[in-house]
Every structure is written in C-alpha cells, then in structure tokens.
Amino acid sequence: MNPQEIQQKDKHINAFIAVDTEGKGEPTGEGKLSGRTIAIKSNINVEGLLTCCASKTLENYVAPYDAHVIERIRKEGGRIVGMANMDEFACGASGETSAYGPTQNPAAPGRIPGGSSSGSTAAVAAGMADLALGSDTGGSIRNPASHCGVVGFKPTYGVVSRYGLVDMAMSLDQIGPLAHTVEDAALLLSVVAGHDNRDETSLKLDKSFYQFHDKLNPDLSCLKIGYAKEFDGLIADEGIREVINSAVERMQDAGAELVKVDLPNLTKALPTYYLNVYVEFFSATRKFDGRRYGHKIEDVCGEEVLRRILLGSYISSKEYAGRYYRKALKARSLIRKEILAALSGVDVLVGPTVPKLPHKLSEPITDPRVMYAYDVFTVPVNLAGLPAGVVPAGKVGGVPTGLQVIGKPLADQTVLDVMLGFQKISRNI
Ligand code: GLN
Numbered sequence: 495m496n497p498q499e500i501q502q503k504d505k506h507i508n509a510f511i512a513v514d515t516e517g518k519g520e521p522t523g524e525g526k527l528s529g530r531t532i533a534i535k536s537n538i539n540v541e542g543l544l545t546c547c548a549s550k551t552l553e554n555y556v557a558p559y560d561a562h563v564i565e566r567i568r569k570e571g572g573r574i575v576g577m578a579n580m581d582e583f584a585c586g587a588s589g590e591t592s593a594y595g596p597t598q599n600p601a602a603p604g605r606i607p608g609g610s611s612s613g614s615t616a617a618v619a620a621g622m623a624d625l626a627l628g629s630d631t632g633g634s635i636r637n638p639a640s641h642c643g644v645v646g647f648k649p650t651y652g653v654v655s656r657y658g659l660v661d662m663a664m665s666l667d668q669i670g671p672l673a674h675t676v677e678d679a680a681l682l683l684s685v686v687a688g689h690d691n692r693d694e695t696s697l698k699l700d701k702s703f704y705q706f707h708d709k710l711n712p713d714l715s716c717l718k719i720g721y722a723k724e725f726d727g728l729i730a731d732e733g734i735r736e737v738i739n740s741a742v743e744r745m746q747d748a749g750a751e752l753v754k755v756d757l758p759n760l761t762k763a764l765p766t767y768y769l770n771v772y773v774e775f776f777s778a779t780r781k782f783d784g785r786r787y788g789h790k791i792e793d794v795c796g797e798e799v800l801r802r803i804l805l806g807s808y809i810s811s812k813e814y815a816g817r818y819y820r821k822a823l824k825a826r827s828l829i830r831k832e833i834l835a836a837l838s839g840v841d842v843l844v845g846p847t848v849p850k851l852p853h854k855l856s857e858p859i860t861d862p863r864v865m866y867a868y869d870v871f872t873v874p875v876n877l878a879g880l881p882a883g884v885v886p887a888g889k890v891g892g893v894p895t896g897l898q899v900i901g902k903p904l905a906d907q908t909v910l911d912v913m914l915g916f917q918k919i920s921r922n923i
Pocket residue numbers: 584585586587609610629630631632633634635662771869
C-alpha cells in the first residue's frame with residue numbers, strides 16, 4: 495500500500511499516529527528487508543517522524559535520531575511506513591489509553607486489538623504494513639498478537655538493543671517483531687537483534703546466535719513441552735481453554751511429549767510486575783518535566799499514566815521502600831527461579847497468552863484490576879527476562895486467540911522453531 499492507501503484504510507482502524515508521506519522512512523541500503531514495509535510503535539525513535547508515545551506530553555516531538563533497531567532496518571532495505579498508535583507510554587493492555595483514540599481490531603471488528611502495541615499489530619493484521627516493531631514490558635507484543643491473530647515475539651532481555659526506545663520500565667522492556675508468519679518474524683528479528691554498546695544491557699553473543707531466520711527448524715518430534723497445571727484455573731473463557739487444549743494435542747500428535755509442570759506462585763506475578771513497573775515508570779518519567787521536551791507529563795497525561803506516576807512516587811518514598819518495592823524484588827527472583835525450574839525438564843512451556851477474549855470498544859473497562867488481569871500469563875516472562883512468542887491457535891466465536899511458547903534464557907531459536915512447527919500443523923484453523 496502507498497501512504498495515501500494506508501491513510502484511507504486507517505480511517506476505520508486508527509493504527510497510525512503518523513503515516514510517512516515525505517520519505518522520512520526511506521531505507522539507506524538494500525538487503526534482507528528490501529521491498530518490505532514496516533510500521534514502528536511510536537515509542538521507538540525514527541529520525542524525522544513523530545515519536546510521541548501516543549501522549550500529549552510529547553505531541554510535537556519529532557525524533558532527531560534513529561534508534562538502533564531503525565538504523566538496522568534502513569540498512570537492510572526496510573521501508574518505514576509510519577508511527578503506530580499505542581497505549582500512552584506503553585501503559586495498557588487494550589490500546590485505549592492512547593491520546594489519539596483507540597485502535598480497531600481488524601480481525602474482530604468492534605473489539606480492542608490489545609495493547610500496548612495496538613497500532614503495530616493492527617497495521618500488520620489489516621495489511622497496512624508487512625511487518626511491525628512493538629515493545630513488550632509485560633505482554634505488549636504477545637497480547638495484541640493473540641487478539642489480532644498474528645505472530646509476535648519478545649526476545650530474551652538484552653538480545654535487542656533498547657537504544658532509542660522510550661523507557662517504560664527499563665528492566666523489563668524489550669523490542670520485538672510482529673508479522674503474519676513465524677518466518678517473517680524471525681527475519682525481522684535477525685535484522686534488529688545484535689550487540690550495541692550504547693545500551694549497557696545489550697548482550698554480546700556469537701554472530702551465529704542472531705541468524706534466527708536461517709536456522710529455523712520446524713521439527714516438533716522429540717520435543718518436551720511443559721504445561722503448567724495452574725494455567726487452567728486462570729483461564730477465564732471456556733473457548734480459550736478448548737483452543738489451547740486442542741493446540742497442545744496437535745503438538746502431541748506431531749511427536750511432542752507433554753510434561754505437566756508446576757508454577758505455584760503464578761498468581762504473585764501480577765502484583766509483583768505492577769509494583770516493579772510503578773517504581774521504574776515513575777523514575778523514567780521524571781525527565782518529562784516540561785523543560786526539555788514537550789509538556790510536563792502530570793499536566794497532560796491520561797488517567798492510567800497518572801495512576802502509575804502517583805503510585806510509583808508513593809512506593810518509592812523512603813518510608814515505604816522496604817515495605818513494597820524490596821518485597822517486589824524478592825518476589826521477582828522467586829518467580830524467576832520457579833519458572834526456570836519448570837523449564838529445566840522441558841524444551842519450552844506452552845500455554846495461553848491471555849485469559850479472556852478482547853472486550854468490545856463500546857464496553858470499556860473502568861476498573862484497572864480488571865484490565866491488569868489480561869496480563870496474568872505474559873508478565874512472568876518479562877520478570878524472568880525470558881524469550882516468548884505467540885502464534886495463532888484458533889478462534890473463539892470468530893475472535894482469534896494465540897498459543898504462547900516460552901523458552902529458557904537465550905533459547906530464542908528454540909521458541910521460534912516450536913512456533914514454526916506449530917504454525918505448520920495449524921495452517922487451516
Ligand atoms: N499491560 C501491561 C501494562 O499495562 C504491559 C504493558 C507493556 O508490555 N508495555 O503494564
């Protein structure tokens with residue numbers, strides 16, 4: 495699609511905050527992404543384009559430089575078509591907290607697309623971009639991928655440089671790809687992953703580690719897949735349970751061995767995640783004081799962002815530090831240990847991505863705890879820094895839902911391989 499066609503189609507979807515009509519997203523070379531169009535979540539700096547994080551705070555912030563991932567995309571011939579809508583500063587699970595209005599789910603009209611990478615995912619699902627980049631702090635790539643019926647992948651923490659990504663919660667944030675197929679997601683990941691000394695948490699791994707696309711292997715036989723008993727009790731929709739059960743059965747039919755594992759503290763992951771996020775997000779937003787960029791955040795932001803700033807400030811204050819935050823850090827290491835133990839006897843964990851179907855845009859959720867409940871299966875992965883991906887598994891009353899595949903640290907290739915194997919046995923669903 496050319497920019498005018500994208501703008502026309504986007505009138506109904508609102509996946510973009512800015513469509514590039516002036517050639518600012520042009521490639522600088524030719525390579526693996528030549529001929530491909532890419533939508534970028536608007537919290538990733540693209541020189542010359544509006545990187546406003548869907549917030550009034552940064553409403554006039556045209557990025558003066560390219561993020562590491564954008565430099566790589568341009569060098570490999572990728573064409574950036576625009577800046578995608580998102581939950582404000584990536585705080586949300588539905589796409590509704592954007593200051594630019596909510597995005598439609600192209601795969602389930604009238605419903606939320608999920609979030610916070612709502613626009614990136616919808617752009618791919620609606621065919622307005624071949625590929626997209628999102629960021630995932632607690633599920634923001636995987637949750638919308640599940641709701642919109644596309645593939646999404648969150649790499650091991652440190653595999654993709656965060657240089658040029660506007661922080662939400664630094665110790666949890668990772669950039670990752672969205673695409674129609676596992677092959678395409680692996681291709682984009684191969685381009686954007688790699689060491690970068692401008693991000694101190696960027697890992698330096700052997701060159702061959704990053705050749706995800708070339709090494710893809712869909713063989714599911716001889717594979718041990720773990721399923722946590724605790725997943726069942728938390729799935730809130732019978733239809734999702736059926737889709738996930740049948741997905742696991744199909745994998746067994748293809749030769750995988752199912753192993754039941756335990757995650758006894760799974761329900762602690764949500765409060766642990768949110769405590770960590772409040773504190774880190776509060777600290778990340780202190781630079782938006784209205785002096786250097788745009789407006790003072792507290793003066794113009796939406797309700798959810800303000801809630802996080804206020805709670806983060808309260809929790810960070812001296813007398814409460816030992817009471818909440820330190821406890822949250824302890825709980826985080828407990829959850830990490832537990833999930834690593836569950837992974838130790840298997841190749842990957844498989845399970846649901848979201849506990850419930852995306853709600854209708856006409857019936858917004860007002861209780862934040864009900865909204866946070868979408869994240870129950872995705873946040874443990876970020877707390878532990880693991881790789882995880884989502885691949886379409888089936889539909890419930892016409893609404894897509896995805897299978898989540900979780901791997902050991904640095905087993906990004908294994909996760910992508912299992913996703914591809916699953917995609918191959920699920921083509922006609
Ligand atoms: N829904 C989660 C939150 O609101 C995850 C957001 C994200 O991954 N950026 O914090």
